Amino acid sequence: MSSVIVLTPLIIAGWPAITSAVTAAVSTMGYALCKETGARRHLLADAKTKAEIEIENSEILEAAAGTGEELIVEKDGIRAVFSRDARGALKVCMEGVGYSKQELRRLGQELIGRVTQQYVYHKMITELRERKLAVVGEEVAKDRTIKLRVRNW
Amino acid sequence: MAREEFEIEISSSGKVTVRTVGIKGPACLDFADLFAQIIGKEESRELTHEYYETQTVTQRHLEQKLKR
Numbered sequence: 001m002s003s004v005i006v007l008t009p010l011i012i013a014g015w016p017a018i019t020s021a022v023t024a025a026v027s028t029m030g031y032a033l034c035k036e037t038g039a040r041r042h043l044l045a046d047a048k049t050k051a052e053i054e055i056e057n058s059e060i061l062e063a064a065a066g067t068g069e070e071l072i073v074e075k076d077g078i079r080a081v082f083s084r085d086a087r088g089a090l091k092v093c094m095e096g097v098g099y100s101k102q103e104l105r106r107l108g109q110e111l112i113g114r115v116t117q118q119y120v121y122h123k124m125i126t127e128l129r130e131r132k133l134a135v136v137g138e139e140v141a142k143d144r145t146i147k148l149r150v151r152n153w
Numbered sequence: 154m155a156r157e158e159f160e161i162e163i164s165s166s167g168k169v170t171v172r173t174v175g176i177k178g179p180a181c182l183d184f185a186d187l188f189a190q191i192i193g194k195e196e197s198r199e200l201t202h203e204y205y206e207t208q209t210v211t212q213r214h215l216e217q218k219l220k221r
Contacts, residue, residue, distance in 0.1 A: 002201055003182060004170065004173075005171045005185040005188060005197070005199075006170050007194065008168060008194045009193040009194075010193035010194060057193065110165075113167055116167025117164065117166070131187075143165060145164050146163040148159075
């Protein structure tokens with residue numbers, strides 16, 4: 001081994017890439033995509049505990065198709081609403097019945113981690129392909145870490 | 154020439170660890186820079202014994218990758 005580097009990802013993407021990452025992440029966590037949006041969603045949300053988390057190091061690119069978008073996922077009485085905040089960062093608002101703010105925040109952080117992981121995975125695969133670096137091994141560990149083995153031919 | 158490989162781990166929180174394998178000399182740092190450019194902010198970097206060995210062919214390959 002000659003070097004080990006640890007990196008914190010920056011999420012800089014348009015809404016379609018965020019949608020793909022959220023969809024891929026939640027499918028393995030038991031969340032389901034929800035079609036309900038707008039006034040009804042906010043009316044329901046008023047009666048619940050909420051925790052809002054802004055994803056550090058993120059920027060959702062403002063494009064014709066994308067601003068004002070939101071993505072809602074649900075599981076066991078918890079609702080997570082992904083959107084772009086006023087500063088352009090990705091945020092998630094966790095809402096739930098029977099959960100404390102701390103529990104919602106913890107679940108939100110877990111969700112954000114997995115969305116970030118999926119974003120990084122897809123970005124990495126795309127960039128490696130462009131540079132003609134071959135993925136020769138891929139596995140998901142028990143702790144959900146994705147392990148890739150890449151070869152420079 | 155030794156086989157040049159990378160072991161990449163993407164944790165469930167999104168943190169990325171890249172280990173270079175079989176890349177000797179400063180070229181491994183150039184590869185590390187390449188991954189930092191793709192992913193984001195570098196938190197830490199550790200050099201191991203192979204860094205201090207030399208490898209001239211690797212440098213040529215890397216320059217080709219960076220040009221893309």
